[in-house]
Amino acid sequence: MANSTSFSSDVGVGFDVTSQGYLEMLGFQDYGGVSIFDLLQQPINSPPEILMVNTPTQQVSSSVSCSSNEGVVNVDEENNNTRSVDVLVDEDDDDDDDDDDVDQEKISTNTTSKQLKPKKKNPKKQREPRFAFLTKSDIDHLDDGYRWRKYGQKAVKNSPYPRSYHRCTSVSCGVKKRVERSSDDPSIVITTYEGTHTHPYPMTPRGAIGIMPETAGFGGFSSGDTGGVSSFLFTQPYYQQLQPQQPYFQNHTPMPSLSNSLSFNTTNASTHLSSYSNLVQERRFCPSPSSTLLPDNGLLEDLVPFQIRKDEPKELI
DNA sequence: CGCGTTTGACCAGCGC
DNA sequence: GCGCTGGTCAAACGCG
Numbered sequence: 226m227a228n229s230t231s232f233s234s235d236v237g238v239g240f241d242v243t244s245q246g247y248l249e250m251l252g253f254q255d256y257g258g259v260s261i262f263d264l265l266q267q268p269i270n271s272p273p274e275i276l277m278v279n280t281p282t283q284q285v286s287s288s289v290s291c292s293s294n295e296g297v298v299n300v301d302e303e304n305n306n307t308r309s310v311d312v313l314v315d316e317d318d319d320d321d322d323d324d325d326d327v328d329q330e331k332i333s334t335n336t337t338s339k340q341l342k343p344k345k346k347n348p349k350k351q352r353e354p355r356f357a358f359l360t361k362s363d364i365d366h367l368d369d370g371y372r373w374r375k376y377g378q379k380a381v382k383n384s385p386y387p388r389s390y391h392r393c394t395s396v397s398c399g400v401k402k403r404v405e406r407s408s409d410d411p412s413i414v415i416t417t418y419e420g421t422h423t424h425p426y427p428m429t430p431r432g433a434i435g436i437m438p439e440t441a442g443f444g445g446f447s448s449g450d451t452g453g454v455s456s457f458l459f460t461q462p463y464y465q466q467l468q469p470q471q472p473y474f475q476n477h478t479p480m481p482s483l484s485n486s487l488s489f490n491t492t493n494a495s496t497h498l499s500s501y502s503n504l505v506q507e508r509r510f511c512p513s514p515s516s517t518l519l520p521d522n523g524l525l526e527d528l529v530p531f532q533i534r535k536d537e538p539k540e541l542i
Numbered sequence: 543c544g545c546g547t548t549t550g551a552c553c554a555g556c557g558c
Numbered sequence: 559g560c561g562c563t564g565g566t567c568a569a570a571c572g573c574g
Contacts, residue, residue, distance in 0.1 A: 375547055377566055390565070394545085403565095 357417040365389070365404055365414055371422065373402055384408035395424040 366373070366389075373391035381388045388405035400420035407413040 374545080376568090378548075379564065379566095382563060388564085401565095 355417050355419040357415055359407070360414045360416060361410075361412050362414050363412070365406070366391075371395075371400070381405060381408075386411065393420075393422060393424075395422070398423045 372394040374394045375389055375391050377390040378387050379390070384405070385408060386406035388403055391402040391404065393400040393402075398420075400418065400422050402419070403415075403417040405415050407415055
């Protein structure tokens with residue numbers, strides 16, 4: 226089942242902070258410490274290091290989430306300012322038999338009997354695509370703009386740090402989030418998102434003024450039926466103080482805090498992401514009431530200077 | 543009182 | 559079948 230290694234399915238975008246205090250975008254493959262996404266030159270104010278890992282299928286996800294224990298994620302400390310992550314991705318048919326539905330089913334039936342959890346109909350448990358972020362931060366629970374309710378905590382094998390389980394508090398929203406610390410590097414927080422928000426991007430008292438349309442996987446992940454396209458939107462609260470003079474931000478950063486939302490759109494793991502433009506196709510911003518996206522270059526447009534963008538990397542491998 | 547967290551118990555999947 | 563581990567539930571509790 227784990228047809229994992231036949232393709233280079235490492236998907237995702239990482240960010241790192243250079244010694245000069247610039248944000249650096251990283252690929253997820255191990256390039257010997259050399260990032261092919263050294264495109265970004267973005268001044269930041271004490272942001273955490275963030276690595277995002279797209280784990281499009283179920284099997285992978287757990288590997289990624291507890292990857293530090295299983296050697297899936299390699300944090301390359303040798304190269305001071307860059308880190309790389311290897312992600313094993315199993316290609317699995319993503320016939321998402323909605324986890325949300327399963328959850329709802331659980332909830333409804335559970336009211337009768339606490340002890341007897343309804344078994345899932347499918348022999349194989351299908352899960353939403355998961356995306357794992359590696360964040361170098363002292364804060365376990367990074368503010369991503371959504372409200373989460375913790376529903377469990379478990380000790381993780383081979384790790385002194387527990388893993389906490391969170392669920393989006395919005396009704397009928399089945400998005401889950403797991404937070405744990407890397408046992409290898411306690412300063413790294415591994416946040417794994419699973420599912421698709423089924424509600425608009427929430428307003429928060431912290432100044433998130435945007436409301437995300439809920440279409441097209443807004444405000445979270447979506448796994449399209451066709452093509453297995455999954456998208457994830459995340460926010461960068463830590464970057465809210467970004468310097469607006471950056472040319473690639475000037476048109477998009479009027480919003481404080483969570484407004485600086487980025488959406489990655491990645492193809493299914495089966496699709497070899499041979500170019501960064503494939504990886505980052507879409508970007509949606511909160512204030513845009515239109516769910517039909519402007520044809521833009523997505524994250525790339527926001528983060529990568531135009532000049533550099535014109536010279537997109539052809540191959541990531 | 544509403545909401546979120548804590549925590550022990552239970553269940554499912556997997557490997558042996 | 560058994561044990562281990564991850565994931566989830568829900569009562570109890572805390573807090574504003």
